[in-house]
Amino acid sequence: KQEVTQIPAALSVPEGENLVLNCSFTDSAIYNLQWFRQDPGKGLTSLLLIQSSQREQTSGRLNASLDKSSGRSTLYIAASQPGDSATYLCAVQGAQKLVFGQGTRLTINP
């Protein structure tokens, strides 16, 4: 059974810092890995999707990496802004379903 873990559960940093969020998964037989953002009272917004054959994906200030063999992914956020404050979830797509981590609640302090 696939298990996805995100550490830390919460993170608070000053505006302007670069930061890394971590995600680990137990079963490397995945189709892809996705990073989502969730704002309070809202649904999830897909940020980046990395196919199992890829090593990384970039979108603006976001860069996600994938190391399938070690069961790890990171989401790098450059030059953080208060608007980046949200919960970030990673999810791995297996043959059956998308399995989510519990998320990292990120707060960027002005």
Added chain:
Amino acid sequence: DAGVIQSPRHEVTEMGQEVTLRCKPISGHDYLFWYRQTMMRGLELLIYFNNNVPIDDSGMPEDRFSAKMPNASFSTLKIQPSEPRDSAVYFCASGFGRYQPQHFGDGTRLSIL
């Protein structure tokens, strides 16, 4: 473009009542997913449809839960009878292709008293 639309946004009802949650997926998407989010268990897949046909309902917790998709633009998730432990946020998501990004609605926050 309209995103995934869920209704109601909030529902408060008493234990034992029937609850119906509604979802309108993004036009053209061929997959529809129902998820439940709680603090204890996080986000869990309940059921998903492909071209209106239920494919995997192994995540549906009990027979009290049922889901239908009568056409490509509408799906319902029904709980009958409801229990306090069903309290959660229920999300609907749709996508074009099984392994493509899923687009989520804003969810229905359900409270069973």
